[in-house]
Amino acid sequence: METDKGSGAASVESFHPSAEDIEKWMTSAFDMARDALESGEVPVGCLMIYKDEIVGKGRNEVNETKNATRHAEMVALDQLLDWCRRSCLDPSSVCEQTALYVTVEPCVMCAAALRLLHIPVVVYGCRNERFGGCGSVLDVSSADLPQTGTTFKCVSGHRAEEAVEMLKTFYKQENPNAPKPKTRRD
C-alpha cells in the first residue's frame, strides 16, 4: 500500500507540466483562439497533450452542429478518443497522463467531462465568470462526486488578460443564431 501510494504520487508529480511546457502549449492554444475570433467563432483554443504530442485539438463547433454541447474541450476529447483507437492504446491509461491546455477556464459541463475521462491536469488562461466549472460558477474540478470520475488539478492565470480581451471582443458581437430576446413576462 505504502509503495503504491508513493509511486502514484510520484507519477502525478512528474506529470505536472513544466514552465516550458505551459509556455509552449499555451502559445499554440492562444494562436488557435485568435484564429477562431478572426473567423467569428468563440475565441477559445484548446489542446490535449500526451507525452509531448498533440492528441486532441478543438475549437467550438456549436453553430455548425446545432449542438450547444460542442465546446472546444468536448471536440478535443473526441479527438483524443479517436487517437487512442487509431493508436490501439487504452483510452483510460492515455487520459491519466494527458494534460489539457485551454485559453479559458472550462465550463461546468466540460469540467465534468474532463473528470469523467480522468484527465489529471488542466492549464487555463482566464476565469470563465459566466460558465466556469473550476471555481467561477461551481467547482466541479475538486467537488466530492465519487461517481463522476476523478478530481483534477488546475493551473490558472497564464496570459489571462489577453484571453479576457478576446472574449470581450467576441461577446460584443451578436450571435446571429440565437433567437430574438423576448420581453420579460414578470
Add this chain to the structure above:
Amino acid sequence: MEHPTCMLEEVKPFILDDAPPTVYYIPDFISEDEETYLLQQVYKSPKTKWTQLSGRRLQNWGGLPHHKGMLGERIPDWLQTYCEKISSLGAFSGKTANHVLVNEYKQGEGIMPHEDGPLYHPTVTTISLGSHTVLDFYRPVSCLEGDALQTEGNRYMFSLLVKPRSLLVLQEEMYQHLLHGIQESNQDTLTDKVVNLSAAGAQPGETLEDSKTMEPQMKRWKGSAYDTDSWVAYPVLSDEQSQDIELTDAFAAPILNKRETSRLVRELNSAYPLNGLQHIKRVRACREKGGSYPLEVLVCLRSDALHIQAVSIECLLPPGMGSDGLGEPFIVKVPARPPLTRPQFEQASKHWPTSFHEDKRVTVALRGELFTPPQKATMHTYMMSAVAAAQAAKKMGLEAVGAVVVNPSTERIIAVGHDCRANHPLHHAVMVCIDLVAQSQGGGCYSLDKYPACRFMSPTFDTLDSTLDVDLKSQPYICTGYDLYVTREPCVMCAMALVHSRIGRVFYGTTAADGALGTKFKVHSQKDLNHHFEVYRGVLSKQCESLHE
C-alpha cells in the same frame, strides 16, 4: 354506451391478410345518402373551423392537446353518430372515439409519411367520402440496418386502395410502427403493391383519376387510461426556496394600553426602522391566552442594541421617546428573510407574524398537485417512452437510463435516446438526446447507427404542428421550449449541457447519488448562469427505480 372491448367477430372477415396486423377494410360502410349528408355537414361548418396546411386542409373536432391539459370540446351530433357506430365495433377497446380530424385532399394533394403518435389509443378509423385514396405505408427510419441511404423509396412497403364510403381501421403494428402517407399525384395506377385490390373491387393496372376526397378520421385520445395516481411530480426548488428559514434575535415588549398602539408603532418605526425586514409585522397578538396585555410590539433588533448592557425598556428606547405604554422587553426570534414558499411562511409565522407574497403555483406544486390528470397522462406516456429506451439500453448491456425530448406546445416527441457509454464514455442518455435534437434540425455529430432505439422525429413529419404552432415561422433553436423526460437525475455534465441547450423543463424519475438537478447541485437554479429552468422529480418513480434493480 357500452362497447365490446375488442373488434366484433362479424368484422373479422374484413381483416386484410396481406398486410401486417391489423387492417380492417370494410367497403360500403355508409350509403350514398349518408355520404352526401356528411359532405353537406362538413361544408356547412363555419369557415373558421378549417385549418389550411400545405397539401390539405382540415377540421379538428373534439379538442386539441395542450400543454395545460386536453382542451375538450363536444363533438357535433352529425359526427358523434359515426363515432358511436364505429366504436360499437370495438375499435377503441370498449370506449368511444372522442376526436375527429376531417381531412380534405384536393386533386393532386397528399400528406408526407407520418405516424399518429402516442397520445391516442392505438387505433385510427377513417371513412372516405367523395373520391378514392391510395394510402402508402413506410418503415420508420430507425428500422433499416446498416448505412443504406434511408430514402422514402426504400422505406416504402405497400399501399391500400381506399374507396369512397368505405371504413378503414388501422391497429397494432399498422398503427404503432409504420408510417402512412398519401402521394401528391393526379392519378393513381394500381400495382400489385396495393394489397387490397380484390377487397376494394379493383384490377391491377387500372388507373384511377384523382379528385377531391374527404376523410373524417375518428380517434380516441388516451386520457385516464394510465394509473397516474401511482406517482407524484414534485418541484425541485432552489436552495433559497427550499431551505429552513433563518432567524434573528429581536426585542419585543407588551403594549400596556391598546389605545396607544398606533402612536407606539409610529414612534418605533422612526426610531428603529426594520431595514431589510419589511416582511416582519411590527405588532402581534399575545401568544398566551389570558395574558394581561393582548398586544406585543417589536421594539428593535438585538443588533440595534448591542451596546446596551442592562436590558430595560428605558435603555432600549432612544432619547426623547417616552417609555410609557410599553412593558418590560424580552427576546424573540424573527425571520431574517421574507418567506418564499408556503412551508417557509408557516415556519416563519411560528416565530413572529410575517407577510408573504404567495406564488400560488409553487404552493400547488409543492403539494404535488400542479399537474391535472390529463396532463399527468401525457407526462406518463413520455416517461414510458424513456423507460422503454432505458430497457433497450439494458438489453444491450448499457446503463439503464433513457430520455425523451418533447415539444410541449405540439405534444410531439422530438427525440428518444438512451445511455450509449459503450460507444463513447461521454454519451450519456441526455447528451445523446441533445445530439438527436440537433440531428432533427439538420445538425448533430454522434453516430448512433448501432442503437435503433435512439431516434428522432424530423419536424417535417410533424404535420399536426402547423395547426397548433402559432409561431410556425420561427425555426427551432437547439432545445428552446422543449421538455426533457429522463428516467434518472442527470449528472453535472448533462445538467450543464441542458443549460447550454436552453431546455424548457426537465422531468426525472429517480434521484442519482451525484445528480446535479437537486442532489449534489441545483444547476437549473444556479445563480450566475444565463439560463434557468423548472425541474420536477418523481415522474413514474417506481418504474424508473426498478430499472436499476
